[in-house]
Amino acid sequence: MSAAETVAIADLTRARRRTGRIALVGLGLLAMAALVLSLGTGPLAIAPDRVVAILAEAATGRAVTGTDAAVVLAVRLPRTLAALLAGGALGVAGALMQGLFRNPLADPGLVGVSAGAGLAAALVIVLGDRLVGAAALPAMALPFGAFLGGLATTALLYAVATRGGRTSVTILLLAGIAVSALAGAGTGILVYLSDDRQLRDLTFWSLGSFGGTTWSKLAATGPLLALALVGALTLARALDALVLGEAEAQHLGIPVERMKAAAVVLTALAVGAAVATAGVIGFVGIVVPHLVRLIAGPAHGRVLPASALLGAALLAGADTIARVIVAPAELPIGIVTALIGAPVFLHLLIGRGTRLA
């Protein structure tokens, strides 16, 4: 390699790093903008300076009165924070899965969380209504059930795919398909048993919504989402090494088995807690990491935080639209994320598709 070539490569690396840094800053600003937009807009018109005043008053610990204060503090703030956290966690979970499976089609659903959570939600909605009646069912039964269902399914998958301390990613993937189909059949039986209203509940749940995010709900799921987010960021170097292959990563000193376990647990945690917060929100987990790689390159040190920021911005922005567009009613957020995200993704694919290959 000539000296000139070495310099050229060093330049290229530096340029890449710079783009990555700029992309991170840009996405950070985007997430901030989504936060401000989400707190500042809604069906109830509140002047921006009044929103700021309410937040400032509340921050100093004083009681603020008025309907607008109740809307900002009890409705917008918890659901905005929930959307940011859930979006970030889902984005990161997608990046984790795509890194672990070394497959661009991987999404957080692969480790069975979504299917398990869906089955548990159907159990709560249909059987809970039959056994104790919808009115007597505690409000936390559905999120809690969905969270446990997701985690239990992932634990089962992990046990199936692990033999003698080694986890086979291929068996994890294939068993995931089998277990998801099984959970789908269980959900199908419950759908058959359900009445008209339970069916509508299930449908709406599977489209997701941050409506009805209370502080107590956020207090329960928020820390789990944050934990998954932060935990995932620590896996960047290991995932980069894994790109070379499992054996090669092992030779580089990466504790591969522990890393796989961590990636699966963190994904289950992220998706389980997101599902408990807002029902099923598809699309974010699979598409956000791709969008990020198109703008920030493939290094996981950038992809993971950038996926968190873009996921957060996308969900908070989508939730704002969901709240406003059919006011005083509300659109399920899954519709909005796909409606905005899919065309953007397609556009990027058409423009720069060759870089994905």
Place this chain on the structure above:
Amino acid sequence: MTRSLRLAIALVALLAGATPDLAGATPDPAAAVDLADTPIVSVGGAVTEIIASLGAADRIRAVDTTSTHPAAAVAGRPNVGYMRQLSAEGILALGPVRVIAVEGAGPPDVLKLLAEAGVRIDRVTDEPSPAGLLAKVRTISALVGRKAEGEALAAEIEAGFAALAQDRATRTAHPRVLFVIALQNGRPMAAGAKSAAAAMMGLAGADNAVSGFDGYKPLSDEAIVAAAPDAVVFMDRPGLTAADLLALPAIAATPAGRRHAVFGMDGLALLGFGPRAPAAARDLMAALDRHLAGAPK
């Protein structure tokens, strides 16, 4: 710039010290105005109908998607969405309102948020029976401060049911009815036991041709033939006609299909158990008589 800075500081402070009790924005005392004059968000088809029948349609500020009748109470009003997917901010944005909702409206967390924001929420139990309807009328009339009108309406409904009972008593034949609420991929979704449709059939002096399940379920062709209904009643909706049902070989093969005793009825009137329930049951009875007149038993 200073504004965004203040916002950022406020947020950091909030995040640092955020506790669930931060939600304790106390309701505006001024919002607690006289309930009798507070505009109503009416959630549930029968609730809206009853409020309108009590002469209080002008007090309805917004309705939900299940409220479709009467036009005077529904037309031009904002729609707050499906009764189980209400939006907290959407309803708060309507100004000072109270919510009168049929039991089962939600989600529970949204109702909790509304209550915390000082919105009065009343839930009305909903049981598909004459007694349930009378209870609904009395509850709602008390809630909107129209007890006298409520008693008058209840008396009228009671008289309607009593007349219906007399008519039923004089009848010997009880036609077997298959009620189709919708076609799902070309298969009829039929009313089983414990459904509002089954209750209305009983009031109209008819028997439910299908049994063995609760609520509404898709029926197989063989189950339709085995049920051998004398008449098929379906819920009137765009895209569902008697011809669609008669085109199904299974239905064509039943006594109802052979004598073309297949007809539609207004869904909310028939199944909503609102003030129109006695009249709807009578309509059903009359329509059955008309379609089965002179039919060989």
